[in-house]
Amino acid sequence: MTTTKSKNISGWCSHLFLFFFIGINSFIVSDAAAQSPATDNRWKINPDGSITWAIDKRIPHNDHIEMSGERMSTIVRYGVNADGSFTVTRNFVWPMLRFMPNKTRNHLARTSDWNILTTIHANGAPLSDEKVSEVTLNGLMQVKSKVKQGLEFTRTLYPSPTQPVFLEKYTLTNTSDKPLSVEIPQYQNSFTTESGNAIYGAYTVTYKSIGGGSFTLEPGKSVLFGALFGATKSGESIANVQLDEEEKQRIALVSQWKNNLVLETPDQTLNQAFAFAKIRGSESIYRTKGGLMHGPGGGAYYAAVWANDQAEYIGPFFPFLGYNIGNEASMNAYKHFARFMNPDYKAIPSSIIAEGEGIWHGAKDRGDGAMIAYGAARYALASGNKKEAEELWPLIEWTLEFCRRKLTPEGVVASDSDELENRFPAGKANLSTSSLYYDALLSASYLGKDLGVPARKLAAYRTQAQELKTNMEKYFGGKVEGFDTYKYYETNDVLRAWICIPLTMDIYDRKKGTIDALFSPRLWTADGLSTQAGKETFWDRSTLYALRGVFAAGEKEKALEFLKYYSNRRLLGDHVPYPVEAYPEGNQRHLSAESGLYCRIFTEGLFGIRPTGLKSFRITPHLPDQWNQMALKKVHAFDAELDIQVKREKDKIRLTAYNGNKRVYNSLIKDGQSVEIKL
DSSP: OOOOOOOOOOHHHHHHHHHHHHHTTSGGGOHHHHHSOOTTOSOEEOTTSOEEEEOOSOOSEEEEEEEEOSSOEEEEEEEEOTTSOEEEEEEEEEEEEEBSSOOTTOEEEEEEOOOGGGGOEETTEEOOOOEEEEEEESSSEEEEEEETTTEEEEEEEEEOSSSSEEEEEEEEEEOSSSOEEEEEOOOEEEEEOOSSSBTTSOOEEEEEEESOEEEEEOTTOEEEEEEEEEEEOTTOOOOOOOHHHHHHHHHHHHHHHHHSSEEEOSOHHHHHHHHHHHHHHHHOEEEETTEEEEOOBTTTBOSOEEIIIIIIIITTTHHHHTOHHHHHHHHHHHHHHHTTOOTTOOOOOSEEEGGGTEEEOTTOOSSHHHHHHHHHHHHHHHHOOHHHHHHHHHHHHHHHHHHHHTBOTTSSBBOSOOTTTTSSOOOSBOHHHHHHHHHHHHHHHHHHHHTTOOHHHHHHHHHHHHHHHHHHHHHHEEEETTEEEEOSSTTOOSOBGGGGHHHHTTOOTTHHHHHHHHTSTTTEETTEEBSBTTOOOEEHHHHHHHHHHHHHTTOHHHHHHHHHHHHHHHHHSSSOSSOOOEESGGGSOOOSHHHHHHHHIIIIIISOEEEEETTEEEEOOOOOTTOSEEEEEEEOOTTSOEEEEEEEETTEEEEEEEETTEEEEEEEEOTTOOEEEEO
């Protein structure tokens, strides 16, 4: 199965393109291009918010998308061949069906390329000459095609929200003017794994059809049938699955995610990219024996939590969405990490794996303590739940103390690596770890006040933060490749994507040089930021942090142009519809937490929401010059349901916030002005 790879441009062509792209104020990513589909977009946005690929002459084309439920995940590798026919291969993962040794990737996984269309007969002949007309995505996948015999074939693919099955619903409609005799085979294929190294005994994998038989289809009439792909432990069986009921449950879940934390801007692409990111960020949660666990996915990372993906990236986001299962999974992740607090302040493992029964610590200390402290404190503040905050406080205290004990003689935080786990050099102390620790200290000072922590301790946290900020400037600040920005580590002399991270922590001392470097041809590529200048490798997480930070720094126009370009590429380009992990590693897998980072561009960057207490936050809206208004509705943070509206009024903006039906703020302010809102 061919998959779409990055189309990075190399050599002098890349530099020429990027010079043109950046040097004339992002002309290629103009407002007109962002507001309407670019001429080379493969997908378009529909009125209901779904996206559709209407098949044209640009075939063959292949792509992949991950879709998850609580008990399994599926990477659907699909495409349209040169002859117009549909191709699909499914990579199934059952995260809780595990094997020895019980390591991260030792789950049951199988692949199927079964195509039921090839087994169906009409008037005694196999269906032939399939032509796909369109593919639509909206939390489910729908594929419409026609065959030579005068039949329209619709496939709908989706995971069960709660069962260990992936489902496909098929509708066959007679579009001819004559009755057709249709034969749909009934099919079942089961096999059982060996039990020797299976933790729960042998596992049974079942592929079967639902419905089928022989029918006479009158013109305009349809027949419905389907397929199920599932697996169970020894002694268990798959429940009686109803296709329509499971589809309704999936649609309801997608609607729940879409209808909370609603972004409203004049840019339809941004609104829908945000809506899609909520789907991927929320669906990848697995019901393990160690509790609910949000997992990155990608065919590799399930039934486990990481200090970066879960604690740092998406944990602080879930309270804004108001998804109780997401909040529960976040709390569960922090609790699992808290199990490894110890009096000797040895590093907490980077990952808790195998449903909570194992650990991964292969890159040693990646700055995980700072990641956890940052994420847990921000989650607790945004949640607004005092009981949860009190439960998390010992973990926050411990990880802050761990970081303090890791300070170098220069006063920055030492770690063995960073979240890229030695894929690229990070020195003995890196900018990311110290930045996370800095923000965690400030968040702890806010949170501790609401928890009645002694004022002396909170004052010490604030003092430590200011000292750290000073030390970070001395240690990391410098000129790199001609830009007044940051060295990622002490001896670093090549631009790195993670120079963006201080901007997300409200450190703006070097914002001009940093932003210039980020959007220079040395770092910005067709797929966002290169991890290191001159390398083809990119990880979306750094691009997502950078866009958030540039908005927060007040450079809204520049941030918006690059955000439009990135969002259009990810939602409507050749590999859709979510942010990705990396390339070439993983071939742009749809890892889940990156979608949480995409949403945080808006909540923390564009709207500038910074939690300052269990019932309070600072907001610094950055309304782009080309917009007259923007809003975030049904924000479920701070134990409230907020609607936040920003509207232009002459040379100022009106900021209005409602908690339910109660207006809690209404005032004219300057664009980029910070105000404190207490609930």
